[in-house]
Amino acid sequence: xxxxxxxxxxxxxxxxxxxxxxxxxxxxxxxxxxxxxxxxxxxxxxxxxxxxxxxxxxxxxxxxxxxxxxxxxxxxxxxxxxxxxxxxxxxxxxxxxxxxxxxxxxxxxxxxxxxxxxxxxxxxxxxxxxxxxxxxxxxxxxxxxxxxxxxxxxxxxxxxxxxxxxxxxxxxxxxxxxxxxxxxxxxxxxxxxxxxxxxxxxxxxxxxxxxxxxxxxxxxxxxxxxxxxxxxxx
Ligand code: DC
Numbered sequence: 691x692x693x694x695x696x697x698x699x700x701x702x703x704x705x706x707x708x709x710x711x712x713x714x715x716x717x718x719x720x721x722x723x724x725x726x727x728x729x730x731x732x733x734x735x736x737x738x739x740x741x742x743x744x745x746x747x748x749x750x751x752x753x754x755x756x757x758x759x760x761x762x763x764x765x766x767x768x769x770x771x772x773x774x775x776x777x778x779x780x781x782x783x784x785x786x787x788x789x790x791x792x793x794x795x796x797x798x799x800x801x802x803x804x805x806x807x808x809x810x811x812x813x814x815x816x817x818x819x820x821x822x823x824x825x826x827x828x829x830x831x832x833x834x835x836x837x838x839x840x841x842x843x844x845x846x847x848x849x850x851x852x853x854x855x856x857x858x859x860x861x862x863x864x865x866x867x868x869x870x871x872x873x874x875x876x877x878x879x880x881x882x883x884x885x886x887x888x889x890x891x892x893x894x895x896x897x898x899x900x901x902x903x904x905x906x907x908x909x910x911x912x913x914x915x916x917x918x919x920x921x922x923x924x
């Protein structure tokens with residue numbers, strides 16, 4: 691039985707949250723890490739949770755939706771800061787799988803399991819538990835619409851599919867992965883389509899979100915805009 695709640699916890703309700711939603715490759719990850727570092731706030735990389743569920747289900751050969759949701763509910767994970775690089779490491783069942791879950795294949799698996807309503811329900815409570823003092827930066831697709839609907843600062847970060855594919859390509863190359871720009875563009879477009887069209891918590895802009903198009907902005911320019919928008923709470 692999956693336990694899910696639709697309301698944010700009243701005990702943590704006063705802890706400020708900045709939600710950052712948007713499609714793959716819009717620059718959310720870099721922005722959120724920078725915000726968390728500057729403010730000294732906790733960071734929720736919700737995409738990593740969906741990637742971990744996709745990874746585990748694939749590894750264990752689980753294909754039925756109830757079985758995948760069960761994995762999501764009982765996911766044995768820990769996120770720790772690598773003291774050498776400052777990078778957030780994903781530890782699954784005691785193993786460092788940070789690199790394994792960053793592949794495009796795993797992104798695709800994540801997008802598929804993310805379309806299962808029971809998986810989303812299973813991860814809801816876990817995501818809300820990241821809301822701790824002094825504050826939280828929440829990176830995802832439904833942070834401002836579903837997980838933290840009462841967040842005082844909501845950002846929706848956009849960029850054209852071409853720009854996002856280029857960024858993802860450069861990111862993968864930098865990390866030493868093999869990559870093809872054309873293939874990444876196709877994968878991003880396909881993933882966008884799935885994330886936008888799924889019936890359960892599709893990627894959507896919260897009514898009270900500040901929309902920033904990062905196509906022609908540097909990360910520092912985006913960062914300054916967000917800090918300005920959040921100035922009242924930081
Ligand atoms: O941000 P990312 O690329 O690591 O996310 C991987 C997939 O997980 C993405 O295709 C959609 C899904 N996802 C989601 O549905 N909801 C979230 N809050 C975060 C990610």
